Amino acid sequence: MKFSGNTFVVTGGASGLGEATVRKIVEQGGNAVIIDVNTENAKKLSEELGEDRVLAPGRVDVTDEDQVDQALALAVERFGTLGGAIICHGVIGAPTSIPGYGPSNGLTSVQQVKFVNNINFIGVYTVAQKVSEIIIKQETVNDDAERGVIVMVSSSAGLDGVLLAYGVAKAGVAGLILPMARELAPFGIRVMGIAPGGFMTPMAISTAQLGDAFVAPGYSPGFPRRAGDPSEFAFMVSHIVENPMLNGHVVRLDAGVRLH
Ligand SMILES: NC(=O)c1ccc[n+]([C@@H]2O[C@H](COP(=O)([O-])OP(=O)(O)OC[C@H]3O[C@@H](n4cnc5c(N)ncnc54)[C@H](O)[C@@H]3O)[C@@H](O)[C@H]2O)c1
Numbered sequence: 001m002k003f004s005g006n007t008f009v010v011t012g013g014a015s016g017l018g019e020a021t022v023r024k025i026v027e028q029g030g031n032a033v034i035i036d037v038n039t040e041n042a043k044k045l046s047e048e049l050g051e052d053r054v055l056a057p058g059r060v061d062v063t064d065e066d067q068v069d070q071a072l073a074l075a076v077e078r079f080g081t082l083g084g085a086i087i088c089h090g091v092i093g094a095p096t097s098i099p100g101y102g103p104s105n106g107l108t109s110v111q112q113v114k115f116v117n118n119i120n121f122i123g124v125y126t127v128a129q130k131v132s133e134i135i136i137k138q139e140t141v142n143d144d145a146e147r148g149v150i151v152m153v154s155s156s157a158g159l160d161g162v163l164l165a166y167g168v169a170k171a172g173v174a175g176l177i178l179p180m181a182r183e184l185a186p187f188g189i190r191v192m193g194i195a196p197g198g199f200m201t202p203m204a205i206s207t208a209q210l211g212d213a214f215v216a217p218g219y220s221p222g223f224p225r226r227a228g229d230p231s232e233f234a235f236m237v238s239h240i241v242e243n244p245m246l247n248g249h250v251v252r253l254d255a256g257v258r259l260h
Helices: 016-027 039-049 065-079 110-136 156-160 164-187 207-213 230-242
Strands: 007-011 031-035 084-087 148-153 189-196 250-253
Touching (some): 007 065, 007 110, 016 039, 031 065, 084 110, 110 189, 148 164, 189 230, 230 250
Parallel strands (some): 007 031, 007 084
């Protein structure tokens, strides 16, 4: 599979890692469909990169199945077929109005876990499932009889067991990769996960703090001793999309840093 000449759904495509992925897709000659609640950034990006190449279908909340269905229907109407999905949306925590953000206030509340998992886990599967259902019905595209690629974003927090609500959702995403790859193998669809460490995006606390975090307690030293650039994430996505032997596992993209 290649970005070139194909269309990819990018959730969280209005910011950070998703935005870098949209830019990479267009740079390599593909089309992108942005699924995001940040309509302003999505529209700006679409205008900058070309509305014929980047579809920004308005506000699409991944927790609302109807909104996702409508956006995917628009994508198919505009571009004909889909080559896959890069699922990058996410939140780090629930709004402060939802109580019980552990550990300082006791064990993380059920409301926190529900809120974060609804977006970061159920929302991920919602898009992955719906995009896969569309691709299953399409023709194969190469000699391997490949139909598409689904890439989902986990996190080192999920693999290293930190941040209860967020980390559990991200461990859930990591846990989805192999069973989904097995279910989709008969249809020629690969499924891969990426578990980033710290990357310079609006989600990261701040540029300066994220830089410091790499030498602070809680992080093991890695190399290079800096946070990742979103373009380095997009580079990994493009490699996964192109390399047919990558399937069914989660790639750590964290410069060797472990959280503890
Ligand atoms: N930046 C990092 O250091 C880092 C590390 C590990 C994992 N991640 C993961 O990478 C992914 C991208 O994060 P980022 O750093 O680019 O963050 P970001 O905040 O820059 O982008 C996240 C995007 O998701 C969108 N979004 C949030 N809730 C949504 C919803 N309900 N429906 C649709 N869109 C929604 C936001 O509007 C935003 O545009 C996330 O899943 C995040 O958990 C990031």
